[in-house]
Amino acid sequence: MLKYVLRRFVYMLITLWVIITATFFLMKLLPGNPFGEVAAKLPPENLKILREQYGLDKPEWQQYLKYIGHVAQGDLGVSYQFPTRSVVDVIKQSFPASLELGIESLIFAVIVGLLLGIFAALKHNKAGDYSAMFIALIGISVPSFVVAPLLSYLLGNKWHILPAGLWQGPEHRILPALALSFGTIAILARMMRASMLEVSSLDYIKTAKSKGLTTWKIVTSHMLRNAILPVITILGPIAVNVITGTLVVESVFSVPGLGYQFVTSITTLDYTMITGLTIFYAAILIIVMFLTDIAYGFVDPRIRMSGRR
């Protein structure tokens, strides 16, 4: 198991390095310059000083090496747009809200999604199955920019059950988390249902039945564990998606999250901010996938073993 974890860890570092490098050079290909319209009005001498200040006068490979060195020390640079704020500060400031919202909606989505999927599979081809899958179908087809305003308007503005926006007490968490989890619930429910159905037709389920086990016991100790494996695989990317926050939900409910910062930085060509946030997103994704791989190893003994050799 330790060897398995170590190997995954090394893969993780390599992937991260490739992403940093690719982002750095791809961003240099973007048209325009980071000083915006101001640059045209500035005298060339001042612009030169600015470029020197940010190290932009040096060859790109030197910029790259310097940047890598900083990243390795956890320094993602200073924003071009707001020279008083470092990228790390921005992340520190806006990420907690995104993270909290993401985790809450993820927990909610996993519980509801899996239960819905299991329920549908056990009631296969009956009314329960059809209604569960109908809910899931809506969840997949209706985008969050429809669900979020609808929830905010109906439950918040019209019926005054919950606050329509802002980010203060726990009651402010419910609606955005709900809106954010909607699509995830649908995806998880459908995956879990398909996976359960596949497992239920396998030979060892018949073996379990031939032992005289009750349906409840067969489901809980034979089917769930095997059916959940493929779902765990997609849980990683899904979690990252949810945690890094979808811009729409954050802006509809006025949540001060990271999604908003990311979009602003791209429109203003804030080099350090874009690379910094991309690396941050990528790092989360890769770390979560790393954790997923380890979780997978715990659930499936076959994977655990192959790492041992």
Add this chain to the structure above:
Amino acid sequence: MSKPILEVNNLRVSFKMYAGEVQAVRGVSFTLNKGEVLAIVGESGCGKSVTAQTIMRLIPTPPSYIKPGSSILFDGKHEITKLTESQMEHVRGEEMGMIFQDPMTSLNPTMTVGAQISEGIRKHQKVTKAEAMQRAADLLTLVGMSNAQERTRQYPHELSGGMRQRVMIALSLACNPKLLIADEPTTALDVTIQAQIIDLLREIQKKTDTSIILITHDLGVVAEMAHRVIVMYAGKVVERGTLNDIFYNPKHPYTWGLLRSVPRLDSDRNNDLESIPGTPPDLFAPPVGCAFAARCPYAMKICKEVDPEHFDVSAEHSSACWLMHPEAPKVEMPVQAGRGSHG
């Protein structure tokens, strides 16, 4: 003869599909006595496995239905076709055990071997977890596995196919069932392992005096183990008899065909291996007369019109074929005595 453990009477099982009803089993009757090994033979799709799994009610309803008039009387007291699902849970595993065909897929990959065996024990007997595990280890020793204690902590993927089938056998024996159903227990195994598994089954049968229904299409396995044989074709029993009846005095042309298609050591290698021409009939719409008539070289006019009843050869031996009728023409049995009994 001792008391019957299982009496199957006019068992009919159908699958309701979108395209119609598949009559997989069409009126099968047989009895199994205590301590006896009964082999059910026939080619793929003849209803052997459906019959066996229906005895344990393992095929989900829908799509399968046991038709009215069918009776499966177990141990003289349980009418299997009428038991509720929760009553069945006490029959399965405790009174009947089942060995499946493919040991690679019939064990749960995410559970240790010991957990899978002890699970059934804990369901049916009031024992602690540790006692059940100990019993699991004892069972693994019984089926000839060394280091049984260690084996209980292993996962199926750490064992070879033959080992897994031994685990499967241990699992089916967990609660000392009165009836063991072995559904093609050797089909998925290497030939050398097949022999070991058959030896093991035979040894266990002698030790525990369990009654066994052995489903197979391998006549070699039948000759090794069975006391009595029923031959199935297209969902019906076409011939039944003792092992000697079937191998040395077969009466049904389908049985002749089966025996002739066993390869022989002393046959000339220029001779092609015999086979029965054609394929079994479509059970969506079974033929009116004898189901085998279309493939039978001796088919007469009546065969295509009326399905034959069983004609008794002796008390134990009967064959459902019009050739057995007193007015039918004499046909010389084209099978040499004892062909196919290689073992």
